[in-house]
Amino acid sequence: MRYWLMKSEPDEASIDDALAAQGKTIAWTGVRNYQARNFMRDDMRIGDGVLFYHSSCAEPGIAGLAEVASAAYPDPTQFDRKSPYYDPKSDQENPRWLLVDVKAMRKTRLIGLSELREQSQLEDMIILRRGNRLSITPVTPAEWNFIVNKLIPKKT
DNA sequence: GCCAACGTTGGC
DNA sequence: GCCAACGTTGGC
Numbered sequence: 062m063r064y065w066l067m068k069s070e071p072d073e074a075s076i077d078d079a080l081a082a083q084g085k086t087i088a089w090t091g092v093r094n095y096q097a098r099n100f101m102r103d104d105m106r107i108g109d110g111v112l113f114y115h116s117s118c119a120e121p122g123i124a125g126l127a128e129v130a131s132a133a134y135p136d137p138t139q140f141d142r143k144s145p146y147y148d149p150k151s152d153q154e155n156p157r158w159l160l161v162d163v164k165a166m167r168k169t170r171l172i173g174l175s176e177l178r179e180q181s182q183l184e185d186m187i188i189l190r191r192g193n194r195l196s197i198t199p200v201t202p203a204e205w206n207f208i209v210n211k212l213i214p215k216k217t
Numbered sequence: 218g219c220c221a222a223c224g225t226t227g228g229c
Numbered sequence: 230g231c232c233a234a235c236g237t238t239g240g241c
Contacts, residue, residue: 068239093237094224117239174240192222194238
């Protein structure tokens, strides 16, 4: 069992959207970074824990908990000419981009970036490193446990 | 809208 | 294989 942090722009897919989706499961479309793709392809397993992170928005931070709900499979948006994620250089026989399905478990209070940065237990989190842009990053069990057990239950 | 940081591209 | 130019990410 591994743990991950996955960034989503809430304008596109928020934790509320995911919870409202059929089966609470959404296809994690639009990953166009090889390192993030490789995490999905090589390291993710069904049932892995996911911190659902809202990025590029007014209040960036962890907004919910989710689970990996499928193995990696080709992202259909790479073949859709009308999609912003269309990739003319990918071909059907050998798709370049993959996705996994993600099942939303529950919404949490918003744990903002600044609050995350205040936690000495989280100082090594990849998401908090300077210049980090990876949309999918591994989370250590210690980081996961601290966030889920110590931060999330706390009231603001 | 700004811009630092980073990943990708492509000429050589 | 190097690396400058370019495009993107994402917080502010």
